[in-house]
Amino acid sequence: MRALSSFLLLTIVPAAFAVKSQDFKTCAQAAFCRRGRALSARAQESQAWKSPYSVDPSSVAVSPEQASFVAAVKSSLYPNIKFSLDVRVHDDGVVRVRMDEVDGLRKRYDEAASWALTAEPTISPDVKWAVSKKDVRATYGAKNDIEVVVSYDPLTVILYRGGKAQVVLNGRGLLHMEHFRTKATGEEKAPVDAPADDSQVVMQVNNRAWFEGEEEDGFWEEKFGSWTDSKPKGPESLSIDINFPNHGHVYGIPQHATRLDLPTTTGENAHFSDPYRLYNADVFEYLADSPMSLYGSIPFMHAHSAESTVAIFNAVGSETWIDVGHPSATSTETHWISESGILDVFIMPGPTPADVFAQYTRLTGTPALPAHWALAYHQCRWNYISSDDVRDVQRRFDAEDMPVDVFWLDIEYAEEHKYFIWDKKTFPDPVDMMHDVEAIGRKMVVIIDPHLKRTDDYPVYKEAKELGVLVKSPGGENNYEGWCWSGSSAWIDFFNPSSWDWWKSLFITEQGDKWSWTESTVDTYIWNDMNEPSIFNGPEISMPRDNVHHGGWEHRDIHNINGVLLHNLTSQALMSRTDPPRRPFVLTRSFYAGSQRFGAMWTGDNLGTWEHMAVGVKMVLVNNIGGFSFAGSDVGGFFGNPEPEMLVRWYGVGIFSPFFRAHAHIDTKRREPYLLDEPYKSILRSLLRLRYSLLPVWYTAFRETSVTGLPVLRPHWVVFPKDEGGFSLDDQYFLGSSGLLVKPITDKGVTETSIYLPEDQVYYDYYSYEAYRGASKGKNVTVPAALDRVPFLVRGGSIVPTRERPRRSSMLMKRDPFTLRVALDTSGAAAGELYLDDGETFSHRDGKFIWRKFVASKQHKDLRIKSVDLAAQRPGEAVDGVALSNYNGANDFAKDIATVRVERVVVFGLSTKPKSVQVGGKELYWEYTPGVASDTKKQGTASVLVIKDPGVGVSSDWEIAVQV
Incomplete structure (x- = not known):
């Protein structure tokens, strides 16, 4: 959410501005x-x-x-x-x-x-x-x-x-x-250090001036x-x-x-x-x-x-x-x-x-392993205006059978923009409202900005002032006063250690001796906005550089670090609400190196234009290689009213972004996905379901980045560092180590697009199983890009685990069965990983998780597909920074999901129709569709073997024998 360039415009929010370059220095x-x-x-x-x-x-x-x-x-x-x-x-x-x-x-x-x-x-x-x-x-x-x-x-x-x-x-x-030097007064020049002789004096003065x-x-x-x-x-x-x-x-x-x-x-x-x-x-x-x-x-x-x-x-x-x-x-x-x-x-x-x-x-630090639900779909706008409005949005999602996990509240929930304090005229029953959202595992996110309304009837400001933890004006004697959403405001100096425990205490949901946010729940998470800091009447809409922070440091010294402290402490605050702690979710707008340890970021107040959609993809990629993988752009654009085609394409971008949130300005038309006419509404439903089906892939990718630092979204130069043809590509990328190659469409009227394949390997269309063959020096192939699909391919040699049952939220999918897509490479082999834990606590650090590797390999002419315990094979590695030495394959989590099964295995690229498909000597039900010969544009449609209900558990060792 965006600050206005003048505090005089606090209540006047125009529908569209252009960037005011004059507000910012060159x-x-x-x-x-x-x-x-x-x-x-x-x-x-x-x-x-x-x-x-x-x-x-x-x-x-x-x-x-x-x-x-x-x-x-x-x-x-x-x-x-x-x-x-x-x-x-x-x-x-x-x-x-x-x-x-x-x-x-x-x-x-x-x-x-x-x-x-x-x-x-x-x-x-x-x-x-x-x-x-x-x-x-x-x-x-x-x-x-x-x-x-x-x-x-x-x-x-x-x-x-x-x-x-x-x-x-x-x-x-x-x-x-x-x-550092002493300022000269009047006509006096700054002193010059005296060298040995006069000639050196002249030379030194000239050189210094030069x-x-x-x-x-x-x-x-x-x-x-x-x-x-x-x-x-x-x-x-x-x-x-x-x-x-x-x-x-x-x-x-x-x-x-x-x-x-x-x-x-x-x-x-x-x-x-x-x-x-x-x-x-x-x-x-x-x-x-x-x-x-x-x-x-x-x-x-x-x-x-x-x-x-x-x-x-x-x-x-x-x-x-x-x-x-x-x-x-x-x-x-x-x-x-x-x-x-x-x-x-x-x-x-x-x-x-x-x-x-x-x-x-x-x-x-590596990016934090987020809660599983945080990788699902987030619905936001500035602003859902009441408790009943939130309930109605949830009801409409359910009525249209569209999945969503998180509803967000912007600044208008707070009385006079006093954060933590509900406006009871519009939100008379905040805890009941939150419990209604939480009934099927959904969450809420509420905004908490760093500026405090300067009034003593606001307990947060009053306590901060009494503790002496507010930023000071130049000279360091008086508390700084600026203007933001609250009007006359003060800013907490999070560089002052005295603010840390106090800030965390504000988020306690149970009644205690001191004021805290009791009108909240432990399933309420936080959005930290305006933490650059944004100050409406400040230079460059920010804090004066000569303001003073703890230790006597000026704001100029710490400006770019300022935002990460709020993010860090809010993350700690959420973890301290429960015992044992749950994984926090905190979205930040401002960030610095290390911010990846504390939550997610988004690219700020973008426009609902094709250009902003396209550059948002590049910005998220840059954040990923900058160490901050949990990144995304506002789907639909914060400003403007995108036409249906643009909005559909933007959801296609969003479902392949690590952080997936739709958000909109207060003056935009409502554009929740259920409001679109057909066929757009059905397309959005399908796109949302695709995101949810791929949540196992996203979660496994986040496990990897939490261990290795490798980004969740990977540009070509990261995956193929010797292929010069991909060094400047930034409109397509790989999703973790999954083998999924994505090319979102960010232009109007597109029906097909070109994807660059960097190697002599087969890639399969995720939807149709059409096969495309690359070349050793790189090759562009043309793929269909109808409005109802995002072009993405499965690299040969990959096994992709998905969950295909439509659900209203990700929490309802916890015991759903899995589908394995086995994309055979040119040698007839494939491999993939699946990581699962409870998705909310830190019990995985105690070894309570499963980490499986699926392998397809040729034995003579036959194919073997098996599942092995990857954690047991790699005791020297770690999960979320914790060594696997305490891992036990029969841990509590593995036992809890022992009944979760693989309901389908889909193999594409098998050259010959099988004679039999068995598990443990038992014949399975299977169907085989042969491939179709190639034409001038593509390699052809791959053969597809569908193995139905093989009777194997996702957390156990097994082997499927495909005899050809």
Whole structure:
């Protein structure tokens, strides 16, 4: 839900606006970005340019454990300013490079990594360090083929693999840590450090002016619109060039609305004139192709080539701008400019995409394993206006036999937008309403925003004020007052530890000594919106940068981290409501590295246009490779009234998004799926049922990402990292390891589409079993794309478990039987996985789950299809971060679902009609349909063997023998 650009418009919500670009800065309007880009331009113009930063060789010290080294860094332009350098190698090969100012006038913000990392990384004991007069070298890796070289003069850090440079820090000499200084008064100039003689004075002053610019550009004060940023600490920005000399593609740095393969921002053929901006902001009706900042920021970038994948995570919490350029087709240069903070860069050496995801999520955590119901369909709008309205929506879904699991309430449920407090005129019986929703296993999600109405009759605000946990105005003495939905508002400072237990106590549903949300239930979950933070009368619709947080840090230092704290603490609050705890569900709009540990995100206030539908697919993909898999876009678009065709296509996008929610603005027409005319209503019913039938696939994929960090949605370069034909694809993707290849339709009037197949393998149409054959160098095939289907294929070699019984909610499917789709590859084999647990608690951490592998293999001419206990085969692995050593195949959950059976096995691609199909010597009932010869467009229709009711349990070992 979206903030208006002026608090004067609190009650006037127009049906449609265009993005107000003037509300948000460009690089040219941000002084520190201007300074950083100007430095880059001057360096590019001068062939003789050399970075002024160098390592003092006499200060180099390698630790006794040979794990890291530290050194002093100096600047030739400011010889009296001291810096420290710390380079260390983690036990998984990640290299961490930290640089900070030493004994400065003030301390630089150095806590960004502590909010993102799950723990302090372990240093490798197996690194060989070599110190020479010109550099320090660290060699490591299983083949001793990785080398980190820190050169002294100028300071550069280069990661090599096999002698080839992978990542280069300060290779172009753009490193600049603006040191703290004293503001000159009147005509007085800032003091210059005195060198040895007059000639050096002139040279140094000239060089310094050349390096930092002729003028003090926005050092001490900066205006934007009607706002003035006082900048009491003066200039403190950080610039660093990070280059990938042998990688021609870069991805990541969510969140931006643009292509997956990041377009250039520099050079004559730049796609964008501005750098990519990371500054969490409430951008109203954002553009569908732009480097503008949006709601979240993850400073994590992949660099990829056919030879290897590497990545960097730049742990900074302040506003950051990133230029991307390609000096050649096979190399990439990037320039990172941040407003404040220290240099704290993690270099991930890969060399495969899977290695990079493992390395990154070992730092910031894997996505949480969500509750099973959270992967089903969510129905929302701003706003369901009353208890009876909610009940009526539920009744209509049931009457039309459409599945749904979650109903949402936006801000209008709260009296005067005082969150937690129900408006009893419209919601007189909130607990009864929630119990009505919960009767068949459904849930509710209610919005809780971070702004508090400033009135003492609001207990949440009153207690926060008394605890002293509100954000302060500049100077740090008074509580900050801004405007948001509540009118005059205050903001909780979640960086203050005193707020943590208090916030969690608010969600207790039982009556206690202190105020808590007793008019709620443990099946009520939370939506955290507006947490960038969004402030209607603030600069760039956000908080003034000179506001003060706990510890004396200014808002500029922690802005991009701000949203994750609310998400984290709300997640903890929901877990603390019950004993034992249940898995929480918290949706966030603002996010940072590590947010994936706490819940889901969505791409904010999109438009109901074809362009926004298409870019939403790309944005969700980028969030997935950014470590945050539980992502989605508002189905139908938040703004506008999509025509039926567009709405149907948007549901086709939604059913293949990890987070699947329909949402709409208060001024839009009601567009719940049961309101459409035929045939659209029936198509939506079928699409919803398809999502529900595939829930086992989604849940198994989330188990995998919770363990390995591999994304739920995978672009082609992740699955086929050596296939250059797929490096820039971002309109089709794979769903986990399931073998499902999806190509949502995001254009009007489409009846067929092209899908790229990256290998010489057979792919089967999920609906019709038509078979398409790829090629060793990649091949495009044409597939049907009628309005009533989403084009998606099953890769040969996959076994896909589904549940086909139509139900009203996912909770009612818990004991439903399974269908196994066995898609044989060109060699006649296939495999797939199924993971199940109770879907709500953390009992899986105690070994209460099943994890099966289904395998189809040829034995002579016959086919064997069997089920094996995968958890028992992999005792060294983990589920949701917990080792499988305590796993027992006869655990309580496995016993509880022992009667759940496989009701059907469908095999496609079997070349010969079987003579018999048996389990344990018992003949089964089966039907065989032979394939149809190919035509000019496709490989032909595959043969289909349907085995009905084989009498096997989903949690037990078994084998089906197909004799041919």
